[in-house]
Amino acid sequence: MFTGIIELVGKVQERRPEGEGCRFRIKCGFSGYKMGESIAVNGVCLTVAQFEEGAFFEVDVSEETLKCSSLGKLKSSSSVNLERALCLGERIGGHLVTGHVDTTGVIRSLYSSGEYQGVRVSFPERYKKYLIEKGSIAIDGVSLTVNRVNDFDLDFEIFLIPHTLEKTNFRDWKEGSVVNLEFDLIGKYIERQVDLNSVS
Numbered sequence: 001m002f003t004g005i006i007e008l009v010g011k012v013q014e015r016r017p018e019g020e021g022c023r024f025r026i027k028c029g030f031s032g033y034k035m036g037e038s039i040a041v042n043g044v045c046l047t048v049a050q051f052e053e054g055a056f057f058e059v060d061v062s063e064e065t066l067k068c069s070s071l072g073k074l075k076s077s078s079s080v081n082l083e084r085a086l087c088l089g090e091r092i093g094g095h096l097v098t099g100h101v102d103t104t105g106v107i108r109s110l111y112s113s114g115e116y117q118g119v120r121v122s123f124p125e126r127y128k129k130y131l132i133e134k135g136s137i138a139i140d141g142v143s144l145t146v147n148r149v150n151d152f153d154l155d156f157e158i159f160l161i162p163h164t165l166e167k168t169n170f171r172d173w174k175e176g177s178v179v180n181l182e183f184d185l186i187g188k189y190i191e192r193q194v195d196l197n198s199v200s
Helices: 063-068 125-130 162-167 185-199
Strands: 008-018 021-027 038-041 044-052 056-061 079-084 103-113 116-122 136-139 142-145 148-150 155-160 178-183
Touching: 021 063, 038 056, 125 178, 125 185, 136 155, 142 155, 155 162, 178 185
Parallel strands: none
Antiparallel strands: 008 021, 008 079, 021 056, 038 044, 038 079, 044 056, 103 116, 103 178, 116 155, 136 142, 136 178, 148 155
């Protein structure tokens, strides 16, 4: 479980094929690793398979994850948002994020709005039921607030404060960039319960 508050921006040092999947070596300054611990990489929960304190860690990524997330587009030198798993008792600065990406979206437009940056992100139609104005969403692992939802054009709008642009890889976004989307967990559980109640 994560909170969507990015700790570091790392850099992909190497991408090696591993069967149908691959292994990434990611350069970052984390220390105190444990083998098998979880780290969210651009919002995808992955398991530490090897590491060197303060230098890098390695993770294996399955074929399915490469297909269902934007990780398949990563290459050497790509910047990635990193968050270590939440420890019980810590403050939750964002919202509860599982690291299980639902789908990908595409950056449709970027524009300035005073000191903020506005962003419009497209999404597949089947997921519009999970989007509400002022609700939470995780984009590439970052907890954000949905400002506006456009059901007709199938996109939503967020605003990024200067701190978010400084502390994440969002500064690398361009129109057409593919991003990972994880919708609010609570909404998905409510939908499941409503479906079960309607069947019974």
